[in-house]
Amino acid sequence: MPADTSVKYFHNLLPGAPVLSGTAGSLINVLDACLVNGFGVSAVASLVVAGGVATATISGGHSGEVGSVMLVAGATPSGLNGEKKLLSVGAGNTTLTFDATGISDQTATGSITVKMAGAGWIKPFTGTNLAAYKSANVTASGCYLRVDDTVGKTARCVGYEMMTEIGSGVAPFPTLSQRGGGTYWTKSAVADSSARGWLVVADDRAFYLLTFYNLTYGGPGGAMMFFGDLVPTKSGDAWACALSGYASDKSGSAPGDNNDFGMMALVQGELYLARSFPAVGGSAQAYKAFSLLVPSSSTTLASGNGPMMYPNGPDSGLYLSPMNVFELFYNCLRGAAPGLYCCPQNLPIGLFAPGGRIASVDNMIGREIRAMPFGSSLTTAAIAFFDCTGPWR
Numbered sequence: 001m002p003a004d005t006s007v008k009y010f011h012n013l014l015p016g017a018p019v020l021s022g023t024a025g026s027l028i029n030v031l032d033a034c035l036v037n038g039f040g041v042s043a044v045a046s047l048v049v050a051g052g053v054a055t056a057t058i059s060g061g062h063s064g065e066v067g068s069v070m071l072v073a074g075a076t077p078s079g080l081n082g083e084k085k086l087l088s089v090g091a092g093n094t095t096l097t098f099d100a101t102g103i104s105d106q107t108a109t110g111s112i113t114v115k116m117a118g119a120g121w122i123k124p125f126t127g128t129n130l131a132a133y134k135s136a137n138v139t140a141s142g143c144y145l146r147v148d149d150t151v152g153k154t155a156r157c158v159g160y161e162m163m164t165e166i167g168s169g170v171a172p173f174p175t176l177s178q179r180g181g182g183t184y185w186t187k188s189a190v191a192d193s194s195a196r197g198w199l200v201v202a203d204d205r206a207f208y209l210l211t212f213y214n215l216t217y218g219g220p221g222g223a224m225m226f227f228g229d230l231v232p233t234k235s236g237d238a239w240a241c242a243l244s245g246y247a248s249d250k251s252g253s254a255p256g257d258n259n260d261f262g263m264m265a266l267v268q269g270e271l272y273l274a275r276s277f278p279a280v281g282g283s284a285q286a287y288k289a290f291s292l293l294v295p296s297s298s299t300t301l302a303s304g305n306g307p308m309m310y311p312n313g314p315d316s317g318l319y320l321s322p323m324n325v326f327e328l329f330y331n332c333l334r335g336a337a338p339g340l341y342c343c344p345q346n347l348p349i350g351l352f353a354p355g356g357r358i359a360s361v362d363n364m365i366g367r368e369i370r371a372m373p374f375g376s377s378l379t380t381a382a383i384a385f386f387d388c389t390g391p392w393r
Helices: 026-037
Strands: 008-011 039-043 046-050 053-057 069-073 082-089 095-099 113-116 121-127 130-135 144-148 154-165 168-173 183-186 197-202 206-212 223-229 241-244 263-265 271-273 284-290 300-302 321-327 332-342 356-358 369-374 382-387
Touching (some): 026 039, 026 130, 026 197, 206 369, 223 332
Antiparallel strands (some): 008 197, 039 113, 082 095, 121 130, 154 168, 206 223, 241 271, 356 369
């Protein structure tokens, strides 16, 4: 059975990736590429199928890595086209392979191209350094994310239930009284054109954005933001769409607050839902917590810096926990953050390299997990764990 391609994983080190910096419009360029358009179109010199595996040769190189989802177009037979998860990548990124089960051994014909596939979102409204994004999935909540990227170091973001143009939205979350001007998404510590590290992990209904505002991908100084549909507690919850962000520009200090999705925060967080669960009223504040209970009274426990031993004593295991989202006013469980996991164990610093693949997690057998440290320093970093096997729902 072909690999699931619903989860997309992008970062700034991929060849052809857009640049995030402390300049206006740079975040929109990143979101356009990852959510909507894809990036890194490359011409394929040859595409050969042998034994159920397709091998593409790209003389000028390509943008993918093992596990990337790439869009193949222009090939005959047509079964080779579409989204494909890469099985391997050759030296210099001049070859790649993907599953071609059911296609007979042959050399494909046509003007064939490959590129990083977008996550399945649309961009219905735009302005100068302004953009609105929405899931193209008809089963999604249909909420919009408006991004104001007119200022260099940070962008301001607001969710809406409905928009009719870039400057007009209905039922914002957060509201003006909750956070006038929207929540902050930090891009850079300095308002200049120096490239900053970034990571986007997405499906067609939700995405995570990590920015490393002190330059280095996976290095000290990182913020984590989220927009999209949760995996709801109640099937059919049409308003379990969430937006996380910061109360201020975080580029000059450690993130480490209640917003960070890599944190456990049993207090009011910087997280907003489109509506309360009775579906009346508007924006509802929310908070997050690990689902695995831990032997600690701490309310700000970082993922990977918990009280449980690592490796786990009885089985030498690594254990991950979903991140649950609770509505603050009603103190009720609304759902889980899709595809995101946290660790209540105390992990050694440097155990996982940025973007490192984890082949075996004891309570998630068969799922490929990728780890990403982020935070104010190497000693205080939390670690976010993403399920890249898919699907998230």
